[in-house]
Amino acid sequence: QKEVEQNSGPLSVPEGAIASLNCTYSDRVSQSFFWYRQYSGKSPELIMSIYSNGDKEDGRFTAQLNKASQYVSLLIRDSQPSDSATYLCAVNTGRGKLIFGQGTELSVKP
Amino acid sequence: EAGVAQSPRYKIIEKRQSVAFWCNPISGHATLYWYQQILGQGPKLLIQFQNNGVVDDSQLPKDRFSAERLKGVDSTLKIQPAKLEDSAVYLCASSFAPGGEFFGPGTRLTVL
Numbered sequence: 001q002k003e004v005e006q007n008s009g010p011l012s013v014p015e016g017a018i019a020s021l022n023c024t025y026s027d028r029v030s031q032s033f034f035w036y037r038q039y040s041g042k043s044p045e046l047i048m049s050i051y052s053n054g055d056k057e058d059g060r061f062t063a064q065l066n067k068a069s070q071y072v073s074l075l076i077r078d079s080q081p082s083d084s085a086t087y088l089c090a091v092n093t094g095r096g097k098l099i100f101g102q103g104t105e106l107s108v109k110p
Numbered sequence: 111e112a113g114v115a116q117s118p119r120y121k122i123i124e125k126r127q128s129v130a131f132w133c134n135p136i137s138g139h140a141t142l143y144w145y146q147q148i149l150g151q152g153p154k155l156l157i158q159f160q161n162n163g164v165v166d167d168s169q170l171p172k173d174r175f176s177a178e179r180l181k182g183v184d185s186t187l188k189i190q191p192a193k194l195e196d197s198a199v200y201l202c203a204s205s206f207a208p209g210g211e212f213f214g215p216g217t218r219l220t221v222l
Contacts, residue, residue, distance in 0.1 A: 004152075034210060043201055043213040044153065088152050097166055098143075098211065100152030 003027060004091050006101035014109050019076040021104050023089030026070065033065055035074045036088040038103065044088055048074060079108045112136065114214030116202050122220045128190035131217045134183070135204030141165075143211060144177055144187050145201040153201055159185065192221045 006023050013019045021035075032051050036044035050056045050063040050072065062075040072091075076083055086103040093099060115134040123129050135142045140161050145153035156175065158166040161182040170177065174193070179185040189196055199218050203211035 043216050046210055046212070049210055090152075097155060097158070100154070102150070102152045 002101075003093075003099045004089055004101040006087075006089050006104045008102055008104060010105040010107050012107045012109060013079050015079060015081060017079050017108075019079045019083065019106055019108070021074040021076075021087050021089075021106065023072045023074075023091075023101055024070055025072070025089075025091045025099075027091070027093045027099075028067075028070065030067075030070075030091045030093050032092040033063070033072045034090040034092070034098070035061075035063060035072075036090060036100075038086045038088055040085070076106075079106075081108050081110050084108045114202055114204055114212055116200075116214040116217055118217055119215060120218050120220075122222065123192055124222050125194055126191040128188065129192055129219065130186055130188045131200050131202075131219075133185045133187070133202030133214060135185075135202070136212055139204035139206055139212075140182070141205045141207060141211075142179055142185050143203040143205075144185070145203065145213075147199045147201055147216070149198075156187070189219075192219075194221050197221045 004025050035048040037047050038044045048063040050065045056063045060077045064073045084107050086105045088103045089101040117132050142159045144156045147153045156170045157177045159179040162179045177187045199216040201216045202214040205211045
């Protein structure tokens with residue numbers, strides 16, 4: 001079992017729709033969770049962090065964390081073509097090490 | 111605030127040659143990371159420094175890869191000798207504390 005797993009996609013949504021990206025992790029002692037956006041040919045950029053169960057909203061982005069289910073998600077409301085990118089889930093394990101998933105490619109169609 | 115600087119941006123070498131990458135982190139960031147990102151995969155941590163000490167190098171292929179961070183600021187990553195499977199983007203990142211890293215632009219390495 002991979003430490004951090006994401007649906008590889010690609011996930012295609014129409015402009016204005018809600019995009020839902022999912023991530024599961026295996027280490028129960030993981031403490032903090034991050035979502036990065038990576039445009040093609042560019043380096044990852046941090047867009048959201050979440051540390052406690054529940055929802056965290058920042059503009060059009062909402063991160064959701066359920067530690068009991070070992071599940072993290074990212075919702076993007078009113079998706080725009082500029083949101084088209086690969087989204088990486090990253091988990092900071094109890095050992096202070098950041099483990100990345102393989103990424104989910106999102107395509108927002110005008 | 112200046113970002114993480116890396117050089118070179120691109121490098122093409124033949125297998126069995128050696129190569130070195132340089133990284134200068136964001137000023138004041140004590141933690142520095144080197145990641146390897148193979149096309150279609152997420153970044154994989156190679157080595158993590160806290161100031162000039164190594165925190166984690168469990169996934170660094172130590173028979174061919176080496177890294178140092180003298181004086182706790184900039185860092186170099188070296189591969190000697192390179193293999194075809196080393197073709198990847200090498201990302202340097204820094205942070206105040208683990209998690210929430212800021213990434214540099216990366217060095218794209220092609221091994222022929």
